[in-house]
Amino acid sequence: MFDRVVIIGVGLIGGSLGLALRRRSLARRVVGVDKNPENLRLAMESGAVHETTCDPAGAVRGSELVVIATPVGETTSVLKQLRNYLSFGAVVTDVGSTKVEVCTRAAEMMPPGTWFVGGHPMAGSEYSGMAGADPYLFENAFYIITPFPDTPARAVERVKLLAAGVGARVVQMTPEQHDRAVAAVSHVPHLVAAALVNTLVEMPGGEDFLPLGAGGFRDTTRVAAGNPLMWRDIFLSNRGAVIEVLACFRRELERLERAISDRREEEILTLLEQASRVRKKIPARMRGYLGSMFEIVVGIPDRPGMIAGIAGLLGEAGINISDIEILRVREGEGGSIRLAFATAAGQEEAVRILRQAGYQVVKR
Numbered sequence: 592m593f594d595r596v597v598i599i600g601v602g603l604i605g606g607s608l609g610l611a612l613r614r615r616s617l618a619r620r621v622v623g624v625d626k627n628p629e630n631l632r633l634a635m636e637s638g639a640v641h642e643t644t645c646d647p648a649g650a651v652r653g654s655e656l657v658v659i660a661t662p663v664g665e666t667t668s669v670l671k672q673l674r675n676y677l678s679f680g681a682v683v684t685d686v687g688s689t690k691v692e693v694c695t696r697a698a699e700m701m702p703p704g705t706w707f708v709g710g711h712p713m714a715g716s717e718y719s720g721m722a723g724a725d726p727y728l729f730e731n732a733f734y735i736i737t738p739f740p741d742t743p744a745r746a747v748e749r750v751k752l753l754a755a756g757v758g759a760r761v762v763q764m765t766p767e768q769h770d771r772a773v774a775a776v777s778h779v780p781h782l783v784a785a786a787l788v789n790t791l792v793e794m795p796g797g798e799d800f801l802p803l804g805a806g807g808f809r810d811t812t813r814v815a816a817g818n819p820l821m822w823r824d825i826f827l828s829n830r831g832a833v834i835e836v837l838a839c840f841r842r843e844l845e846r847l848e849r850a851i852s853d854r855r856e857e858e859i860l861t862l863l864e865q866a867s868r869v870r871k872k873i874p875a876r877m878r879g880y881l882g883s884m885f886e887i888v889v890g891i892p893d894r895p896g897m898i899a900g901i902a903g904l905l906g907e908a909g910i911n912i913s914d915i916e917i918l919r920v921r922e923g924e925g926g927s928i929r930l931a932f933a934t935a936a937g938q939e940e941a942v943r944i945l946r947q948a949g950y951q952v953v954k955r
């Protein structure tokens with residue numbers, strides 16, 4: 592258990608960490624620091640923190656663990672404000688989406704006897720602020736930590752304890768490996784999503800097409816609704832890797848463009864088949880950045896209380912639903928829901944129980 596954890600920036604991620612720490616009783620005292628009074632008020636009201644302050648330097652005295660959860664562009668200036676007030680042995684971590692620049696600068700700034708260990712929970716959403724915080728956000732999500740070779744094991748263990756404590760799966764890599772990987776799976780996809788939306792804006796009358804956008808447009812552009820300030824900082828901080836992956840993406844797009852323009856049927860098919868094959872490797876068992884899941888789809892008649900009925904049956908049998916999604920609803924016709932479980936045994940048992948109760952169930 593931690594004695595005193597200070598979270599600087601009680602927004603979506605910092606607030607979720609506070610809620611998770613409190614819910615799992617992992618810290619005797621959680622202190623929230625923010626420059627936004629509304630987020631501090633909400634953090635107190637929701638129980639994410641025990642106390643709040645606007646003064647990072649005062650807050651970190653006597654704290655063994657400090658989490659900086661501001662946008663990446665603010666991390667080192669926040670560290671500068673508080674570093675001389677850290678207790679001997681204190682560990683500072685962050686949750687930022689980029690690592691090389693911040694970890695390198697932060698490591699240079701740490702006073703003797705204190706340590707910085709970079710962290711990045713691979714969980715989040717397009718929402719921001721304490722209002723979007725969620726105590727379960729990190730459960731089963733990957734949490735990347737990026738220590739340097741000379742970071743003492745004791746400091747690394749502290750951050751691993753935090754990540755595992757809030758329910759995440761800890762993955763360790765170098766800051767360089769991290770930045771390349773997330774450029775490909777998170778940063779460039781965000782740019783592409785933004786560019787797709789802006790394409791509609793640029794086309795005459797394009798915004799009128801928005802309501803016609805079926806699942807495909809929604810799925811490929813969801814993240815574009817994210818916080819522009821946060822994403823600006825991410826792109827600037829990881830510009831090397833982002834530009835490299837973007838160049839690769841541009842080549843892929845041009846290959847497709849040429850194949851279509853030259854009517855090369857075989858090549859179009861080959862490129863689409865490759866994408867389809869590889870995309871299917873993200874197992875149905877993997878949702879976003881979350882770890883493996885075992886899924887079922889349950890048909891439900893259009894009657895009140897159907898979802899409660901299903902949840903009740905599984906709850907009575909002690910089966911935990913890890914994720915739930917309504918896939919299709921037709922008024923008067925019913926629809927279907929997707930349920931996910933953390934284990935194959937949970938999935939098998941859920942299928943058995945629900946079929947026995949007369950539900951139509953398919954395993955995914």
Ligand SMILES: NC(=O)C1=CN([C@@H]2O[C@H](COP(=O)(O)OP(=O)(O)OC[C@H]3O[C@@H](n4cnc5c(N)ncnc54)[C@H](O)[C@@H]3O)[C@@H](O)[C@H]2O)C=CC1
Pocket residue numbers: 599600601602603604605624625626627630660661662663665669686687688689711712713714715716717718719720721818821825
């Ligand atoms: N939103 C997401 O899905 C994810 C975000 N991250 C990273 O987490 C960090 C925080 O992101 P969010 O929680 O989404 O942002 P957010 O905007 O919800 O929260 C940031 C908080 O930091 C506060 N803040 C900003 N500058 C400050 C300063 N100088 N001093 C004190 N407080 C300050 C803001 O008032 C706000 O409450 C970012 O570095 C982001 O890259 C990591 C994983 C997922």
Ligand SMILES: O=C(O)C(=O)Cc1ccc(O)cc1
Pocket residue numbers: 687688712713714715716717777814879
């Ligand atoms: O909404 C989503 O699916 C995200 O991609 C959230 C997210 C945003 C930034 C990160 O560094 C990690 C995760």
